[in-house]
Amino acid sequence: MKLTILGxxxxxxxxxxxxxxxxxxxxNHIFLIDCGEGTQVELRRNKIKFARIKHxxxxxxxxxxxxxxxxxxxxxxxxxxxxxxxIYGPKGLKEIITLQMKLSxxxxxxxxxxxxxxxKDSELIFEDDKVEVHTIPLIHRVYTNGFLFKEKxxxxxxxxxxxxxxxxxxxxxxxxxxxxxxxxEHGEMINNADVTKAPIKTKSYAFCSDTAYNEAIVPxxxxxxxxxxxxxxxxxxxxxAAPTKHSTAKxxxxxxxxxxxxxxxxxxxxxxxxxxxxxxxxxxxxxxPVELARxxxxxxx
Amino acid sequence: MKLTILGxxxxxxxxxxxxxxxxxxxxNHIFLIDCGEGTQVELRRNKIKFARIKHxxxxxxxxxxxxxxxxxxxxxxxxxxxxxxxIYGPKGLKEIITLQMKLSxxxxxxxxxxxxxxxKDSELIFEDDKVEVHTIPLIHRVYTNGFLFKEKxxxxxxxxxxxxxxxxxxxxxxxxxxxxxxxxEHGEMINNADVTKAPIKTKSYAFCSDTAYNEAIVPxxxxxxxxxxxxxxxxxxxxxAAPTKHSTAKxxxxxxxxxxxxxxxxxxxxxxxxxxxxxxxxxxxxxxPVELARxxxxxxx
Numbered sequence: 001m002k003l004t005i006l007g008x009x010x011x012x013x014x015x016x017x018x019x020x021x022x023x024x025x026x027x028n029h030i031f032l033i034d035c036g037e038g039t040q041v042e043l044r045r046n047k048i049k050f051a052r053i054k055h056x057x058x059x060x061x062x063x064x065x066x067x068x069x070x071x072x073x074x075x076x077x078x079x080x081x082x083x084x085x086x087i088y089g090p091k092g093l094k095e096i097i098t099l100q101m102k103l104s105x106x107x108x109x110x111x112x113x114x115x116x117x118x119x120k121d122s123e124l125i126f127e128d129d130k131v132e133v134h135t136i137p138l139i140h141r142v143y144t145n146g147f148l149f150k151e152k153x154x155x156x157x158x159x160x161x162x163x164x165x166x167x168x169x170x171x172x173x174x175x176x177x178x179x180x181x182x183x184x185e186h187g188e189m190i191n192n193a194d195v196t197k198a199p200i201k202t203k204s205y206a207f208c209s210d211t212a213y214n215e216a217i218v219p220x221x222x223x224x225x226x227x228x229x230x231x232x233x234x235x236x237x238x239x240x241a242a243p244t245k246h247s248t249a250k251x252x253x254x255x256x257x258x259x260x261x262x263x264x265x266x267x268x269x270x271x272x273x274x275x276x277x278x279x280x281x282x283x284x285x286x287x288x289p290v291e292l293a294r295x296x297x298x299x300x301x
Numbered sequence: 302m303k304l305t306i307l308g309x310x311x312x313x314x315x316x317x318x319x320x321x322x323x324x325x326x327x328x329n330h331i332f333l334i335d336c337g338e339g340t341q342v343e344l345r346r347n348k349i350k351f352a353r354i355k356h357x358x359x360x361x362x363x364x365x366x367x368x369x370x371x372x373x374x375x376x377x378x379x380x381x382x383x384x385x386x387x388i389y390g391p392k393g394l395k396e397i398i399t400l401q402m403k404l405s406x407x408x409x410x411x412x413x414x415x416x417x418x419x420x421k422d423s424e425l426i427f428e429d430d431k432v433e434v435h436t437i438p439l440i441h442r443v444y445t446n447g448f449l450f451k452e453k454x455x456x457x458x459x460x461x462x463x464x465x466x467x468x469x470x471x472x473x474x475x476x477x478x479x480x481x482x483x484x485x486e487h488g489e490m491i492n493n494a495d496v497t498k499a500p501i502k503t504k505s506y507a508f509c510s511d512t513a514y515n516e517a518i519v520p521x522x523x524x525x526x527x528x529x530x531x532x533x534x535x536x537x538x539x540x541x542a543a544p545t546k547h548s549t550a551k552x553x554x555x556x557x558x559x560x561x562x563x564x565x566x567x568x569x570x571x572x573x574x575x576x577x578x579x580x581x582x583x584x585x586x587x588x589x590p591v592e593l594a595r596x597x598x599x600x601x602x
Binding site: 011012013014015037038040041044045061062063067068070071074075078090092093095096099100103104105106141142 | 312341362369393400443
């Protein structure tokens with residue numbers, strides 16, 4: 001799993017910072033997460049192939065998280081894309097995009113499929129044989145979801161010495177990999193755990209932006225390998241965080257600690273701060289390891 | 302009058318080129334003309350004060366001319382703007398912007414006034430005591446206007462020697478400046494032209510993007526000092542220009558010649574061309590002088 005930060009600042013684009021957008025490469029998928037203004041340019045700068053993006057996840061309808069979407073959808077059309085594009089985001093997003101296509105008389109020539117989200121509970125919104133994506137209901141000024149990206153457990157691994165010693169027919173290997181107990185050639189029931197090993201540990205990534213401090217997400221993001229949690233403010237501006245429904249670095253770290261995540265990644269910084277390292281230092285008083293998102297930075301999970 | 306090109310390429314933004322947007326400084330106004338994605342970043346790069354922009358003119362509802370507008374409107378809100386913002390553009394633009402404000406629950410705290418355009422004839426859409434803005438109906442795939450920016454003629458200049466010789470009372474000077482004939486102190490009618498000189502020549506700028514070759518605009522843009530006329534294609538791709546309702550460099554030059562403009566400025570280049578100088582060379586076979594718009598370039602009129 002590889003995460004590329006295209007933009008990680010709050011508010012609007014500036015000459016040297018970009019609003020929220022990330023690319024997650026997971027099991028041959030390229031998932032685009034949020035799409036602030038200028039995302040298509042950042043995709044090009046980071047040499048990410050447009051054609052490989054088939055799923056876009058939009059957390060909420062504040063401009064710094066979706067104003068770049070209509071431009072990207074439109075560019076796909078100009079590039080004569082034919083592949084389906086799936087967009088997951090709050091109800092209303094479809095109306096925004098289709099209104100603009102209608103008025104510019106520029107309908108896409110590829111299938112554009114909206115999956116509008118309205119649930120206040122975590123739900124499975126994407127699944128194939130190797131990956132699942134769940135929503136993470138967040139608390140913000142408008143309806144907002146984070147997203148949990150999980151690899152599915154693969155097959156159990158055969159312990160070949162044990163399998164051969166147990167005289168199990170080759171025809172049963174597939175069932176063993178799937179975790180079933182099977183009969184051996186002598187009609188004896190063989191316990192799966194005695195002849196197989198656990199599958200390779202799966203990886204997971206949770207994206208939580210924007211949100212007030214919200215312990216309700218802890219069970220959903222429990223034990224993820226990497227947690228991106230917004231930290232718009234430092235603790236000294238906690239009084240700004242509460243009414244705007246954002247979090248401080250310390251609050252993000254508290255969530256990371258309670259969820260026992262592998263690593264915390266901070267982002268969505270208010271542009272009022274010059275020294276991002278203060279976010280790291282503040283979070284590290286509660287939880288380690290902590291990393292700072294920065295535009296263009298790549299994290300391997 | 303000063304024209305700053307923020308972006309001058311057709312289609313969508315790339316890492317090194319911007320879609321259409323221009324800033325015209327005219328008699329203390331800062332007029333923003335078209336607003337492709339990323340315009341707010343280009344405004345910052347070109348150090349143009351956001352607060353001074355009070356009028357935005359949008360030619361048509363293709364994305365490369367307006368996808369940056371909603372972000373700019375939103376940024377003005379975050380900057381706690383209080384000044385009125387007037388937006389002139391095709392019918393539908395208000396619906397696009399207000400839908401997004403509604404869904405993000407982010408209404409502007411400053412007066413946002415839309416002037417939606419529907420006329421197929423040239424009309425006066427802005428006027429104060431020194432400046433006029435008229436639409437230039439263009440031929441494109443969707444409803445499109447160019448814009449003509451004209452300084453109003455100032456007062457006539459008094460020829461003080463002649464005025465004094467003619468024994469005209471000071472009380473009549475204002476009428477003289479306005480072009481009236483007046484009586485002198487001996488009751489004789491004095492011909493205005495004998496005691497005044499023509500006002501300082503006014504300047505004018507015409508912005509025409511996007512459009513098919515259209516001689517109907519010639520009378521509207523007659524004698525302008527600077528004509529920006531799109532040249533999406535070179536003559537060798539004229540077969541692409543016709544169906545997409547764009548122009549070639551040669552066609553732009555032909556319009557410039559017929560209108561007797563002071564200077565032709567080319568832009569809205571298709572990104573298929575590496576060497577922009579070919580546009581200049583092609584246009585110069587018909588008309589001179591020709592200049593090439595380039596992102597970040599400034600022209601004084």
